[in-house]
Amino acid sequence: MRYKLYGNTGKSVSVLGFGGMRFLDGDSVEDAAAIVRRAGELGVNYFDTAPGYCGDRSESIMGEAFKNMLYPFYVSTKSNVNSERNADEVRRKVDQSLKKLNVGKINFYHMWCILNMDQYRAVVKKGGPYDGALRAKDEGLIDHIVFSTHCDGEDIETMVNDGLFEGVTLGYNIINFKFRRQGLAAAYKRNMGVAAMNPLGGGTIPRNADYFSFMGENGEDAVQAALRFNLSHKEVTTVLTGISSIEDLERNVKYVERCEPLSPEKIAEIEGRIGSEMDRLCTGCGYCKGCPAGIEIPKYMDAYNAYILNKEKKASLDTLMWHWCIPVEKAKECVECGQCEEKCTQHIDIIRRLAFLHSDNT
Numbered sequence: 001m002r003y004k005l006y007g008n009t010g011k012s013v014s015v016l017g018f019g020g021m022r023f024l025d026g027d028s029v030e031d032a033a034a035i036v037r038r039a040g041e042l043g044v045n046y047f048d049t050a051p052g053y054c055g056d057r058s059e060s061i062m063g064e065a066f067k068n069m070l071y072p073f074y075v076s077t078k079s080n081v082n083s084e085r086n087a088d089e090v091r092r093k094v095d096q097s098l099k100k101l102n103v104g105k106i107n108f109y110h111m112w113c114i115l116n117m118d119q120y121r122a123v124v125k126k127g128g129p130y131d132g133a134l135r136a137k138d139e140g141l142i143d144h145i146v147f148s149t150h151c152d153g154e155d156i157e158t159m160v161n162d163g164l165f166e167g168v169t170l171g172y173n174i175i176n177f178k179f180r181r182q183g184l185a186a187a188y189k190r191n192m193g194v195a196a197m198n199p200l201g202g203g204t205i206p207r208n209a210d211y212f213s214f215m216g217e218n219g220e221d222a223v224q225a226a227l228r229f230n231l232s233h234k235e236v237t238t239v240l241t242g243i244s245s246i247e248d249l250e251r252n253v254k255y256v257e258r259c260e261p262l263s264p265e266k267i268a269e270i271e272g273r274i275g276s277e278m279d280r281l282c283t284g285c286g287y288c289k290g291c292p293a294g295i296e297i298p299k300y301m302d303a304y305n306a307y308i309l310n311k312e313k314k315a316s317l318d319t320l321m322w323h324w325c326i327p328v329e330k331a332k333e334c335v336e337c338g339q340c341e342e343k344c345t346q347h348i349d350i351i352r353r354l355a356f357l358h359s360d361n362t
Contacts, residue, residue, distance in 0.1 A: 001044065001045075001256070001257060005237075006144075007194075008191050008192075011143075014045045015237075015238055015256060016252060016253060017046040017047070017238040018249075019242040020036075020048055020049035020242075021053045021058065021242050022244045023035075023058060025055070027244075033061050033065035034065075035245065035249060036066075036069075037068060037070075038249060039253075040069050041070070042249070042253045043253070045071065045073045045074055046073075046240075047062055047076065049075070051079075051083075052080075059097055059101055062100075063100050066102050066103060076106075076109075076146075077097045077106055077110070078111075078148065079129055080113055081111065081114070081119055081122050085122070086127055086132065087127050087131040090132025093132075094106065094136040105142065106136075108144050108167060109142040110147055110148045110169060112147075113150065113287075114147060114159070116155070117155055120149075124162070124164060130164065144167060145164070145165055146166055146193070147159065147167075147168055148169035149169075151183070153179065153180050153182025153184070153185075155183070156168070156182070157182050157185075157186035160190055165192065168183075170183060170196065172196040172197075172199070173196075173229070174270060175283075176281075184235045184236070185235065194235055194237045195239075196238070197240045198240075201283050201284075202283030203284050204305055206222050208305070208309050209221065211309050211310075212226070224259070227241070227252065227255065227256065227259070231256065232267060281309075282348055283346065285298075288343050290339070290340075293335055294330075295331060295334060296326060297350060299320070299326060300320070301348065302323075303316040303319040303323075304356070304357060306318070306319045316357055317357075331354040334351060
């Protein structure tokens with residue numbers, strides 16, 4: 001395994017990080033924990049989780065694994081300004097996470113899922129969530145306060161330049177790199193650690209492997225090429241991949257250990273092939289779930305991805321029928337309440353896309 005220094009923290013982290021958002025519902029806590037322990041054996045030492053991941057099981061799974069972890073590791077977890085709105089609430093959340101994780105200290109504690117500058121200001125205001133994390137850090141319960149965001153590059157740069165954080169986790173991949181590049185460059189300039197999440201675009205890249213085949217070299221598949229794209233950026237410290245099986249883990253580790261960085265010419269070629277709408281592809285994060293009309297919004301947005309990629313509505317309808325096995329007519333039941341758009345980390349126009357899918361437009 002290869003390692004890089006995480007900004008100015010003095011911590012060397014594996015370039016492949018373990019994303020704790022993809023454990024399977026059918027796996028027991030012990031079965032899932034075995035995957036985490038195997039990652040440690042293979043040299044992965046950066047483990048990212050959060051309250052709420054996998055039906056609020058992810059931190060407990062990590063904690064079960066950490067009981068018998070034979071190798072040094074760093075753990076990252078999070079607090080969300082929408083659920084912990086002030087310093088006291090964050091301080092209590094830290095205790096809850098420590099208990100679930102079975103650790104005495106959280107190495108990287110995120111101000112989680114900042115979607116816009118209003119949320120950022122709520123995080124850092126006096127008496128806000130950031131102050132709660134500072135309190136825990138002063139008590140020796142947190143090593144480094146960092147943040148995670150789905151904002152655009154300009155807003156990320158503003159947050160970075162405020163100088164309050166030691167690192168950032170941001171979505172970065174071949175689909176949205178234009179949307180985030182400015183923020184990535186700003187973090188690197190200030191020598192902050194950068195964890196890149198969603199390297200596969202929430203599954204969009206492997207589900208459209210034929211479209212993205214131009215990315216690969218020497219027989220690489222779409223998943224490998226997408227990982228290599230992120231690993232080739234000097235600004236990225238660790239690339240987080242969601243792991244749900246030991247087989248996937250071992251395959252990714254083996255690939256990361258042998259792959260060489262892309263040449264500047266190849267990166268330019270790949271970037272030149274990406275259309276202007278690519279940063280509007282839904283990454284399938286699932287934050288929009290909970291539609292009052294019962295619409296499975298992530299699946300319909302994935303179908304709309306097929307339209308963006310193929311420029312044919314038929315591709316969307318085929319995705320709904322043959323991949324998701326759900327009727328397009330269900331989209332008509334949207335009541336336009338806007339809840340999904342408020343929760344969307346990418347600010348996607350979900351209501352318009354649902355209307356397009358069930359309309360007669362082609």
